[in-house]
Amino acid sequence: MSGQLTAEEFVDALRAHGVRGVAGVPCGHLAGPWALFDRAGDLTPAASEGAALALAAGWELAGRTSAVLCQNSGFGNLINPLTSLLLPYRVPLLIVMTMRGWPDPADDEPQHASMGASSIGLLETLDVPHAVLRPGTLQDALGRAAEARSQGRPFFLLVPRGAIGKVSGAYRAPEPAAGDRLTRPGVVSALMAELTDELLVTTTGYVSRQVHHERDRESTFYMQGSMGHASAVGAGIATAHPDRRAVVLDGDGAFLMHLGTGATIGASGARNLAHIVLDNGCYESTGCQPTTSGSMDWAALGRGLGYRTVLTCDSATDLVGSIRTALTADGPVLLALSVVPTPDEVHPRATASTGPVEIADRFRKAATAPADTDARPGTGGPARGTR
Ligand SMILES: Cc1ncc(C[n+]2csc(CCOP(=O)(O)OP(=O)(O)O)c2C)c(N)n1
Structure with missing residues (x-):
């Protein structure tokens, strides 16, 4: 995809935004940044997206600027702590969420269709600030995330398929199953x-x-x-x-x-x-x-x-x-x-x-x-x- 960010550029930009702790559940479309944060020792794999959000909220409450990496299939899992923890307690957080089933649900697997079609509408209903990551818009989006942060509000950065590159050899290819394995x-x-x-x-x-x-x-x-x-x-x-x-x-x-x-x-x-x-x-x-x-x-x-x-x-x-x-x-x-x-x-x-x-x-x-x-x-x- 032309205008694709490298994983390194993306991670550097998040670090410049102040991100020190990252929690999440992986998505193949965020495999590059996931691997880089992991290599740096800054990544905690959480059991669910809701748990990732709560863990990162704990970091934020302890003074550590944080981010969650996830896929919108897990949006349902994080809506509860989003609405009952982040919003009422005014805990800011950057949520980087890939968009499966979007913009055209027919381009993806059927289980992503409803969430793909409704993710942005749900954020609008909840009055949660968000931006879609388009080529050349990362700095602008992170500027809006910083503004949301200054108001104690979370911010969703929505990542379309192919917007961020992968890193080679992210996780070591396993040995072929030997013997009795x-x-x-x-x-x-x-x-x-x-x-x-x-x-x-x-x-x-x-x-x-x-x-x-x-x-x-x-x-x-x-x-x-x-x-x-x-x-x-x-x-x-x-x-x-x-x-x-x-x-x-x-x-x-x-x-x-x-x-x-x-x-x-x-x-x-x-x-x-x-x-x-x-x-x-x-x-x-x-x-x-x-x-x-x-x-x-x-x-x-x-x-x-x-x-x-x-x-x-x-x-x-x-x-x-x-x-x-x-x-x-x-x-x-x-x-x-x-x-x-x-x-x-x-x-x-x-x-x-x-x-x-x-x-x-x-x-x-x-x-x-x-x-x-x-x-x-x-x-x-x-x-x-x-x-
Ligand atoms: C709620 C939710 N979060 C994330 C995903 C993305 N996802 C699809 S398969 C998968 C990995 C499943 O891991 P595991 O159950 O260990 O099975 P494996 O892939 O190792 O066979 C993930 C994270 C998803 N489909 N749904």
Whole structure:
């Protein structure tokens, strides 16, 4: 794109604006600045955009000029602390938000259409100052942000696709999965070979794409968007259909975004729910920016949240056994799989061939049809979902 800012120019301008602390949830369109702030030790990956806003508000209250980096898919997550924290307490903050589904919703994935069309209108309704980053307008926009800051008001800098460049080698390309290590393609292939009549919900990003690529089925709900909510959708399905096994395939970033749902699942006692997390230690779908899963203990977390069966696995040798246990053990089950990122393996989105309405319709039909007890391949036994 002509007039594109380099990531370095953008970061230098934010620093000149006074920004010292940056919190956020990554977007591929902000991958360059994210990596530069991260390298400088100024970036904190937050669980959700709302948490990023609150964290940065804490910095501001402590006297540190700050910014949030996010995508407008997370605008909903940050509206609560925006309206009930920043605005009434007059805490200034710069929010750099990429604009998915905008200016033409048809140019982007369907889950971005509503937010793309309404982001600017929502800011106007909330009377929050904002500017779209156009070629040559950064200084002017930051001048307006400084003015807002002097009045104790937040400011949104809205970033169209391609407005800011990337940096090369932002996050080190992982070693090819050696030996016994697990990968997303390997796990998805093994899981899909085991599934019969289970109702499967897959998280947003590369996970849904991989599942669709491996084996498309009507009883899979490919949840593009709604990051972090696949587990709640799965819990709803499991409790509505106690006679069917429901399976959620999640990412570590998504799991952490709405970690509280794990406690809802634990308390639900849903015996037919298996929650499988692909922990690759990063937000692979937006450029492999690290999550905070590296400092977590999944087994302790699962038990603490009240999952009845908690399993972890990091070896290809144990993978099929772990999956079979997850599909049959007393739920709620948490199976955390440690996988090596494979960012070069990217497949088309499910919605490239099947629209979201069709995905929902055919899933609903599959969920309400009687379970096919003969459908389990290879064993001749009853379908797992009927246990
Ligand atoms: C609320 C929200 N914030 C940010 C995004 C952008 N986004 C799409 S996929 C993704 C990464 C998901 O990470 P994880 O769950 O760990 O799965 P992975 O990409 O590693 O497979 C992000 C941040 C989004 N879709 N929704």
